Amino acid sequence: MTTLLCAMLFAVGQPVALRAEVQTLGKGPQAMIVGVAVQVAPEDRARVGERAQVKVVLLRTGRIVDAQASIVTLAADGSALLLREWPAGEGEVRVFLEALEGGASGSWSSTVDVVRVDTPYEPGADAPVEAVALAALPAAEGAVRFLPPPRSGGIGALQLEVEAPPQTERVAFACDGEPLGERQRRPWTVSVNLGAIARRTVITAQAFARDGRLVGEDALVLNAPPQQIAVELMVGAPEGSTTLVTVAVRSDQQTESITLKLDDRAVARWVTCPCVVRLPSAEVASAKVVSAEVLGPHSTRGEAVRVVGLQGFQTELQVEVVELPVNVFDRAGVPVGYLDRDAFTVREDGQEVAIEAFGSTVDLPLNLGILVDTSGSMRESFAAVRHAVTGFASRLLRPQDSYFVMTFSFEPQVQLGWNADKSAIAPVLARLVPEGGTALNDAVVRGLELFRGRRGRSALVVLTDGDDTSSRTAREVTLRYVKTARTPVFPIGFQLSKLDFLLRQRLRDLAEVSGGELFLAPRSGDLEAVYARIDAQLRSQYLLTYRSPSSKSRDQFRAVSVEVKGEGLVARTFAGYYPAR
Structure with missing residues (x-):
């Protein structure tokens, strides 16, 4: 019509x-x-x-x-x-x-x-390229593709595997552009050492046929920026009249739309990957910028940009988008939840930045991580812990919110992955029997990993009654990871004695660098009141978004501060961050 x-x-x-x-x-x-x-x-x-x-x-x-x-x-x-x-x-x-x-x-x-x-x-x-882009392309069959990794990043060693077409004779792997070696036979696997500090790492795989022809390629982004979909863009060398372009998104990542653009023209679109297309080489050569935008559920998104219009030179354009979870308190320490965007001023390394997006509890869903210590020392009081955690989630969570439950003793274990069913918590906690040691650092790192690719308000609530006895992750590395994750951590020190001052300080450090707060519950009966206070803070949380103006390297810390208008009002957010890319 x-x-x-x-x-x-x-x-x-x-x-x-x-x-x-x-x-x-x-x-x-x-x-x-x-x-x-x-x-x-x-x-x-x-x-x-x-x-x-x-x-x-x-x-x-x-x-x-x-x-x-x-x-x-x-x-x-x-x-x-x-x-x-x-x-x-x-x-x-x-x-x-x-x-x-x-x-x-x-x-x-x-x-x-x-x-x-x-x-x-x-x-x-005879439709133009942008017309073809509006009709979603099917996921490429027989493409080179990384299988879902055992985890989304973290630190230490990681084994990865690629699937490739039958004509593949060898696969060359690289890490951040540096060769990792080649495999001459199946399975196409590679071992990657992510080091002791979590940082954005790109692993690439190029599959070649017997005659040396490039069959296909893929990339996997590890330790991607939090609250973003990890995406990588690969622009191949011209082959005759066409150029192979691959948009790489992790195979276990949910997507709703993947759009490829030359400058501001959409030239291809997919609903799911593998996302591989051959474009006219003349069109690619005439473009200044090639970009890909990925949209996922729950308002998640990711983007990759490559500058290609400088006499064939390619470079990745990286802009750090920072989401600040902010709480505001009055003189009495009561959370304040009625402010608008104009009340806030944000600075990074002392330089004022423009607030590009602003949201509050009313507008934004909450991503909540619940970590519970299930070491042997928790056995006698675990019934009260079950009751308090279940009640906390039931009161706080709304239909649009999501949460996960992780326990930790000798090692962290995900008991309940991301979901929105509040009634699922009670039966999960009911079947647990506390035993073993306390891997607190490992649990914090693993818990924060689960927030990658999720946008909106986030918080990690950690209940523990003892110091770390079983972690492979050092305390300093854990603090560094917390500064990279940009998710507030709310530790609850449960039944700590007056002599546990070192543990209290370690928990306080986790809270302060992340923009959270340490709570103490000396007795089982104190748990409900503590969870109620955390509930009140999360119900009055703001989310401010800005683009970092910094030119610092990803190994340099960027300090963040937030000021708020209003007599006696104080804003709290994380102290700063290490770029994740």
């Missing part, structure tokens, strides 16, 4: 007159694929020239739903077709056109009804 929308705009400076036609072309991966045909009036065709920038904006109830600009080459009749993916329904469309030479410009606006259809969009044989 077509809605013909025409308008003429005359103003000072003789603006360009435009007409437009909006048509629903089919159903896309997430919404309706719409064609926006823009045409310059014949009397203005010469003034505009051959190329122009066209920006198309869709609004609903005054809010911008979509806004994208494109450089187009106008046809002889002054027309150009732009494709967009818009949700069905009524709205307002605004078009802004500006000639690349001479500065002639014009605008147009009118109401539009995007009609819902059930027929999938299929681009024609």
Whole structure:
């Protein structure tokens, strides 16, 4: 169905007159694929020239739903077709056109009804590259692909495996660009040492046939930035008239949309990986930037950008996006949850930064990690622990929230993975029998690993009654990892004696560097009150997002501070962070 929308705009400076036609072309991966045909009036065709920038904006109830600009080459009749993916329904469309030479410009606006259809969009044989991109490509079959790793990163040794097509004769592995060696036969495995400090590490695998031809490649990002989907972009060397481009996303990562762009033009889209496409080499060579954006459930996202337009030079563009969980307290130590964005000032290494996104408890889901000490010393009081933990989760969690439960004695164990069913906690805790030592450091590191790729408010609540006796992870390494993870840690020191001052200090350090708080529960009866105080803080938490202006290396600490307006108010967040990439 077509809605013909025409308008003429005359103003000072003789603006360009435009007409437009909006048509629903089919159903896309997430919404309706719409064609926006823009045409310059014949009397203005010469003034505009051959190329122009066209920006198309869709609004609903005054809010911008979509806004994208494109450089187009106008046809002889002054027309150009732009494709967009818009949700069905009524709205307002605004078009802004500006000639690349001479500065002639014009605008147009009118109401539009995007009609819902059930027929999938299929681009024609002569469709432009961006049209093909709006029809989701199937996941590549027989592609080179890393199998899900045993864990998402951390420290120490890690064994990885790749699956590759039958014609593969050898696989070359590299770590952050440095060769790791080759395998000449199956299984295609490699051992990686992640060192003693968790940092973003990219492992690549290139599969070659007997004649030396590149069969395919993949990448795996370990220790990715927290609350982001790990994604890597691989742009191969031209092979004849085409160039192989691979968007690498971990195979166990849930995705909803993967979009590949040359500059600002979408050229391919997938719902799930492997994401492999051959693009015209001339198109890749003429682009300045190749980028990939991945969207996942629960508002998770990730992106990778490569600059390729500098005489064939490629480099990865890295911008650190920082999410700050912030609590505000009044003079009495009571959490304050009614502030807006203008009340906050954020600084990194003393430099004020712009707050790009702002949310509060009302707006954002909570990702909650619950760590429970199940060492032998907890046996007598574990019934009270079960009751307190179950009640805490039941009161705090809302339908949109997610949580996991991990216990630790000689080693940490995930008892309940990420889910939203509050009723699942009680039976899990009921079957546990405390025994063994206390691997506190290992549990904190493993618990924080589980937050990778999740966005929004996060918190790790750790209940323990004793010092670490069984961890392989040193205390200093644990603190470094906490500074990288950017998730508040709320330790609960349970039944600690007055002589446990060293343990209290270690737990306090975990809380202070992460933006959390240490709580003490001398008796079993104190647990419910402690969990209630943590509940109150998490219900009044803010999330501030900014882009780091720092040029420091990833091994250098970046200090963060937050100030808040209001007499007697104090803001608390993590003390700073080590970049994860």
